[in-house]
Amino acid sequence: QQPVQSPQAVILREGEDAVINCSSSKALYSVHWYRQKHGEAPVFLMILLKGGEQMRHEKISASFNEKKQQSSLYLTASQLSYSGTYFCGTEVGSNSGYALNFGKGTSLLVTP
Amino acid sequence: KAGVTQTPRYLIKTRGQQVTLSCSPISGHRSVSWYQQTPGQGLQFLFEYFSETQRNKGNFPGRFSGRQFSNSRSEMNVSTLELGDSALYLCASSLGGVERVYNEQFFGPGTRLTVL
Numbered sequence: 001q002q003p004v005q006s007p008q009a010v011i012l013r014e015g016e017d018a019v020i021n022c023s024s025s026k027a028l029y030s031v032h033w034y035r036q037k038h039g040e041a042p043v044f045l046m047i048l049l050k051g052g053e054q055m056r057h058e059k060i061s062a063s064f065n066e067k068k069q070q071s072s073l074y075l076t077a078s079q080l081s082y083s084g085t086y087f088c089g090t091e092v093g094s095n096s097g098y099a100l101n102f103g104k105g106t107s108l109l110v111t112p
Numbered sequence: 113k114a115g116v117t118q119t120p121r122y123l124i125k126t127r128g129q130q131v132t133l134s135c136s137p138i139s140g141h142r143s144v145s146w147y148q149q150t151p152g153q154g155l156q157f158l159f160e161y162f163s164e165t166q167r168n169k170g171n172f173p174g175r176f177s178g179r180q181f182s183n184s185r186s187e188m189n190v191s192t193l194e195l196g197d198s199a200l201y202l203c204a205s206s207l208g209g210v211e212r213v214y215n216e217q218f219f220g221p222g223t224r225l226t227v228l
Contacts, residue, residue, distance in 0.1 A: 002156070032217075041116075041202065042155070044216035092157055092168045099145050099168035100217070104154035 001026055003090045005103035012078050012110045020073040020106045022088030031064055031071035032089040032100055035082075042087060045073075078110045114138065116205050116220035124226045130191040133223045135203035137184050143167075143208030144186040145217065146178060149200040158201075161186055162208045190225075198227045 003024045010018050022031060030049050034042040046055040048064040048071055055062050059076045075082055085107050089100030117136045125131050137144050145168075146158040157170035161180035178188045184205075190197055204217035 002154075034217075041219035041221055042204075043219070047216070087155055089155075092160070092170065099157055099160035099170075101157050101170075102147070102155035104152075 001090075002101050003031075003088055003103040005086075005088055005106050007106060008104070009107040010109070012075075012108065014080060014110055014112055015077055016110075018075045018078060018108065020075070020086050020088075020108075022071045022073070022090075022103055024069045024090050026069070026090075028064075028066070028069050028071075028090055030091060031062075033062055033071075033073055034087045034089065034102075035084045036087065036105070037084040045086075075108070078108075080110050080112065083108055083110045116203060116218050118201075118203055118220040118223050120223060121221065122224045122226075124228065125193050126228050127193055127195060129193050130189065131193060131225060133188045133190075133201055133203075133225075135186045135188070135205075135220060137186070137203075137205030138218055141205035141207055141218070142184055143206045144180055144184065145204045145206075146186070146188050147202045147204065148172075149202055149222070150198075155202070158188070193227045195227050198225060200224050 006021050032047050033045040036042040045057045061074045064071045085105040087102045087105045089102045092099040119134045143162045145160040148156045160168040164180045175191045180186045200222045202222045204219045206215045206217045
């Protein structure tokens, strides 16, 4: 079951903020965030665990709302290097953290 | 430490043929996952292997199969290729483990498969 991401695409000016949401119809134990730049492989950003703390990666932070089965990625004071496609991933099985169902991605473009 | 490598990087096949893709994980990583990436569907999970056993499987037809060797290298096979199989196939490795420990996945550069 693929998680649903919104929005599909975002265009920002350097320094602006953005929020990317990831929702699932099934109960979640963890949410994983990756970023893929054009022509490159996805790169890990962070993992959020049920009951865990809000995580940060540079000026990117994320939260996990267990009741809503939703995670949000917050990009603060965006930089040109933040451009890329962001994917959230949720566990495939009930007992594995290694196989992920990814959303379709959110394309982020940061302009000067 | 060398990263995840995938061979070949590009493939062109015709409908009905079969193809085998290879993935060498980072040294010490025992879990290998395969994903299909297309513009419309994003990253879709195919299957995951750990210690030569398929541990998880995505919602793909039986034409898609895989295996893992004792050195953790993995292969993916697609038989009777269809036009819709054209995609970037990514493999990712992680430390894995029998317990529920969360580790990041390291992705390879992918194999671009074009089916004509």
